[in-house]
Amino acid sequence: MDSSPGFVAVILLLLGRTRGDSVTQTEGQVTISENGFLRINCTYSATSIGYPTLFWYFQYPGESLQLLLKVITAGEKGSSKGFEATYNKETTSFHLQKASVQESDSAMYYCALGDTVAETTGGAEHKPRGNRWSDC
Numbered sequence: 001m002d003s004s005p006g007f008v009a010v011i012l013l014l015l016g017r018t019r020g021d022s023v024t025q026t027e028g029q030v031t032i033s034e035n036g037f038l039r040i041n042c043t044y045s046a047t048s049i050g051y052p053t054l055f056w057y058f059q060y061p062g063e064s065l066q067l068l069l070k071v072i073t074a075g076e077k078g079s080s081k082g083f084e085a086t087y088n089k090e091t092t093s094f095h096l097q098k099a100s101v102q103e104s105d106s107a108m109y110y111c112a113l114g115d116t117v118a119e120t121t122g123g124a125e126h127k128p129r130g131n132r133w134s135d136c
Contacts, residue, residue, distance in 0.1 A: 021046045023094075025111045032101055040096040042085075042111035049115045054087050054094040057110040065110070069096070 025042040032038055046052040056069040056078075069078035074089035083098045094111060 021048055021052065021113060023111045023113055034103055035100045038096075038098045038101045038105070040109055040111070042094045042096065044092050044094065044111075044113050046092075046113060049113070051089075052113040052115060054085070055110075055112040055114065056083070056085055056094070056096050057112065059108040059110070061107075068109070 021044070023042055023044045026040050030038075030040075042054075042056075044052065044054065051074065053070065053072050055067065055071075057065050058068045059065045068080050068083060069085050071078040071085065071087040071094070074087050077084055077086040079085075082100070083096055085094050085096045087094055096109065096111070098105065
């Protein structure tokens with residue numbers, strides 16, 4: 001049995017902006033000891049959307065992108081799989097945090113914003129805009 005501590009690596013990349021809307025998140029690779037605290041900073045600029053919907057996605061190597069968190073309302077906290085992020089309109093931030101990361105959390109993480117448009121059926125359609133990629 002290996003008694004050496006596990007590590008979690010986080011790599012963060014900027015993908016771009018659309019129509020003046022963008023997200024900016026921590027860039028580069030971050031290595032954290034297993035059971036350590038993770039925080040990936042994400043701030044946004046939304047010039048064409050009054051109140052954007054904010055998202056965190058993740059992607060394991062060789063797999064498709066998966067939604068981790070979605071928050072529609074300022075002040076709301078989203079949580080999933082031990083991760084959480086709070087939509088802070090005053091600081092235009094949506095930082096992703098996890099109190100105790102595990103080796104299984106190693107993945108690419110993406111911060112994104114979009115608008116939510118009501119459809120005629122009463123549902124909502126996500127229109128993604130800015131994206132940021134992180135690899136954990």
